[in-house]
Amino acid sequence: MFNPLEHQGIPLQQQLRSWRELNVQPIDPEAVDPYTRCRIITMNGIEVESIMFSHQFARVCPDQEVRRQLAYTRYVESQQQRVVNWMLPGVASVLETTLGYEQVAVDLTAWVARHEPDPYLRQAYEFGVLEDFDHLYRYANLYEMLERRKAEKIVDGLTEVMPGRPTVLEHRHPFDEVRTPYDKNVVDPRSKLNALTILSAEQQVMIYYMNVGPQYMEPIARQLYQEISMIEQEHVTHYESLLDPGENWWERLLTHEYNECWLYYSFMEQESDPRVRAVWELHLQMELAHLQQAAELLRQHDGREPEQVVGSAGVPEPLLFEPNKRYLRHLLATQMDLTKLGEGYVTEAHERFEWMQQQLHEGQQPPSEEVIEQHRGMYGDEYRIETEGPHPVESLRAKEGARRA
Template identity: 45%
Template sequence: MNPFEQKAGRPGSAFMSWKALYPKAYQKDETDAYTKVRIILMTGTEYEAVWFSHQFHRHCDNNDLRRELAVCRRVEQQQQKQLACLKPTDETQLETTITYEQLAVDLTAILAQRDPDPYVVQALNFALLEDFDHLYRYADLLEMEQGVRAERLVGSYTEIMPGRPTIAHHRHPMDSVRRPCDFKTAHPLTKLDTSIITAAEQQTMNYYMNLGAFYPNDLGRKLYQEIGMVEEQHVTQYGSLLDPTCTWLENLLMHEYNECYLYYSCYEDETDPYVKGVWEQNFEAEVSHLHKAAELLKKYERKDWQQVIPEGAFPELLKFSPQKEYVRKVLKKTVELTADCEQYTPVYEMPQSALFFKYQKTVNKGGAQNTPSHRVIADYQAKNGQDYRFEEKPNPVPALRDRKTDNTTLGRECSPEQ
C-alpha cells in the first residue's frame, strides 16, 4: 500500500455532521481488548496531529499556509472527538487507564522487536518495564476499590505483575534527554516507530495530567500524580529521539504519513466490523491530508515528497498480539538499569554523586511509605494478605516474586538484588 498513489479528495470534504461525529460506543465487557487499545492509540495520534498543527500555525507568518493548516486541523479535531467517544459512558476512569497501560506495554514491545536502530530499541525497552509496572499498580487500585480484575480488561493478553518498581523511575530531568535520530538516513520503521511512540506516550501523559485530579479519593489522585510525572519523562525521552532538523513542512508530511500508516494498520488488524469502518473512513481522510502536505511541501520548499519519504509504500504494518515472553525477557535482563544522561547504566554502577540519587532523595523524601505507588500496594497487601497479579508463571526476577512485600529498592539502590 502506497498512500501517495491513492486517489485523494479535498481535506474539507471530510467534515462530519454532529450525528456522524458521535459514534456508537463499544461494549466494555464484550469488545476485544486490542480494539480498545487501537482506539486509544489513534486518539493519541490525532491529538499529536492537532497539537503539532497548532504549533506550526503559531510559528508561521504566511496566512495562506495557515488557512490550509486550519482546514486539515479541523478535520483532525473531528476525528479525535469521534474516536474519544467510542469509549462508553459506563467505563470508569480507572478501567480506561488499564487500557492505556496495556497499550503502552504491548505497543512498546512490538516496536522494540521490529526497530532496526539499537539505540531506539534501548529506549523502548527501558520505558517498557516502567509502563509494565504502572499497569500493575493501577490494576491493584482497581481491584481494591472497584472489585474489577484487570485481567478481564486486558483480555488476558498482557500479564499483570511488578516490573521495575515505580519508585525507581524518578530521575533527574537531565537524564531523560536522548540523542536524536537522523531522519535523512534512518530506516522507515525507525521514523515511524519514534513518531508513533511519542504520540502514544504523550496521550497517556495528557490523560493523567488532565484527569488525575478528578479521581474521587486521595490515594488514586496521588498515584495518577506520581505516574503522570514518569510519563513526562517518557515523553521527553521519546520526543528527543525525533529529528530536530526537519522543517515544519517536512514534519507535516511525516505526521500525515504516520497517520495513514496507522489507520491502514488498524483497518487490517481490526476484528470489530463497526470500528473497522471508522478506521477506513479516517484512512481516506488522512490520504487527502497527506496529498495536501505533499502539495504544500512542493509549493513552499520546492521539495518532492520522495526527498522526505523515499519509499512511499508502507513497511510492515502494526499488528497487536500478546508480548508476554518478550516483556519477561527484557524484565529479567534490564530491570536494574537507570538512565545515565544519554545512556542506560545498572544502578549499582552509578556513583553516589549521580543526579539520579540526588533527585531520588528529593522526591522520595520520607521514604517509600510516602510514595503513592508503594502506598497502593501496601494498602492492598494489608487488606488482602498479598497483592493482585495476573501472571502465568513466577516473575522472572526473583526479587519481585514476593506477593506479601512490595520491593522498593530494585533499580534504585547501589547493590544488585537480582
C-alpha cells in the first residue's frame, strides 16, 4: 500500500520550472487513448481547485509566514496546472473538449460511486452521474449538427451516448441541492477524497461552460451551454455540501494535498502514454513535498498528526478510468425517476420542483430538448452510441429506424 506520508518527494526549493520545461508537447487527438484525455482533464480540475482553495485560505489567514508558504506552493501548483492543461491539443474544438469533459464526468463519477463505502454519499454520486450522462448525449447531438462529426471519435466506444435523466427535469429549487454533509470524525478517509475529487471535476465543468458558451454564434449552442452550465452550478452545490463544514483550513489543506498524491499515483499506475506518465510521476514527487508541508502546518497550528485526518493505511486503491456501461445501465433502469426533496431523494414531482420548472420553462421547450429536435430535423433521427443494446428504459428507446453506433 502506497502511503504518501512516508515519502519526502522533491524539495520545494527545487520545484520551480523554466519556460522550456513548461512548454510541453500536446497529445495527438487522433491517436490518444480517450482515457489519457480524461486523466488530463481530471488533473486540470484537481489543480485548479487546489489553487482556488489556496487563494481562499490566504485571504482569511492572519499568519504572514503561512501566507508566504501558501504563495510559494500555489505558484508551483499553478505551473503544474499549466503543464497539465496545456497537454490538451489546440486543434481540438470547444465541443470536442466538452465531450471529453462529459466523458470524465460520467466515468469518473461512476467509478467513485461504485467504490464509495458510505451509502448516502454513494447515492449522491449515482444521482449526479445520470445527469452528466444526459449532458453527454445532448452535446453529442450538437457536435454532429455544428461540426458534422460524430462523438464516437472522442469517446471511442468506451462510454455509451444515449439519454440519461432528461436535462429538462434537472432544474430544481436551490434549497433541494443542499445535501447532508459527512461527519469528518467517523467517515472513511476514502469518502473525503471521493467528495473532493468529484467536486473539483464538476467545478471545472461549471467554470468552463460559463466561459465558452458565449463564444458561439449559433443560438442553439449558446442556449445549450447556458442551460447545462446552470445544471453544473447545481452539481457543485450538490457535491460541496457533502463536505463537513466543521473541517478547518489546516485539515482541508492536508486533504487537498493528499488527494493530489492519490490521483497522480493512480494515473501514473495506469497511464498508457509514456510521455504523459512522466508528467504524472514528476508531479507526484512534487505533491509529496506539498503534503509534508501541509502535515507540518497541521501539527504546528492544529496540534494533530496527519494520520488523524487522512488515516494511516495509505491511499485507497488506484482510481481507474474504465468503462462503466453495465453499472450505468443499472442506474438508468432503477433511478431515472428520482428527484430531490430537502436532503433526500423522492420520486414524486413535489410542489417546490413544479414551481421551479414553471419559473424556468414557462411552458416552452428548453434548449436541451430543442437540440434533439433540431438534430432530428437535420438528420431524421438523433445521435446515439448504444453498444450494449437498446436503452434500458423503454420510453427512452430510439425510435424505429434510428441510427445506433
